[in-house]
Amino acid sequence: MKPVIKALLIERMGILIKNATSNARVHPELAQRQAMLAKRLSTKYRIRMPYELRIHYCKRCKQFIVPGFTARIRIGRSNVKSIRITCNFCNHTYRKIIKNKF
Template identity: 65%
Template sequence: MEILIENAISNSKSNPKLSQRQALLARRISTRHKIRMPYNLRIVFCKKCKSFIAPGLHSRIRVGRTSVKSIRISCNLCGHTYRKIISQ
């Protein structure tokens, strides 16, 4: 799974269809064999539309400026925004 996701991220600019396919295969492997994906691999999938979002290409990553420090990740495909709270 890790190899497929790494290849999908590296191929996302040059060949987007191949990168989508590689990410889909990694997701299928994890669901078929009931293996939980590590967080660093799960973060490249949108929580709403479940599609592969390459960091910087299909998503926007921002640091929140409130009293609670968080990272906001916005999917450019469906528009969903989700937050990851940073522990202090």
Template identity: 50%
Template sequence: MAQPVRRQISKDIAKERVGILIANALKEAHANEKVANAQAYLARKIAMRLRVKLDYEIRQLFCKKCKKFIIPGRNSRIRIGRTNTKSIRITCLKCEHTYHKILSGHTRNF
């Protein structure tokens, strides 16, 4: 009976630590990229080990192909889409993988 409670407590602690590590990584990103990458790697490793699902905002900070930490404007290129749907193209400059993020389902009115 105590096992599920203990597991939930450890997941809560892990989620809190992941949030702190990602916040620190974003602060350190432009000053020291190596430290930021190490903190982000550690945060992702903690989340995987304890099977904690990362929030959407945090998941967007990792490349979907090479799994590296994406520092906006530093090692990624962000472009606004030119189609009828509002979208953003994010390109990881480490592996050159491009993925699209659709902002809304509505079309633009010109």
């Protein structure tokens, strides 16, 4: 696939997810549909979603989750810098390690 098309599709997924996040509280069904469309784009054209977009989906049930609304984000308490994400749909908690950039 041409890199131009790939960039365009990724941009489109970004817009869909951005809209879904802002719609989540007022129109949950619409947000769910927009998130599904974004996911379908990535599977149909076989492109990996960028990290910033992938974190909007639950690792286990692949549902679209919104921090503070359908997901709970807590800071990890161990020495490893991490955040803990709890999905409200399947109650699954998983960790994301925050890499130290310095």
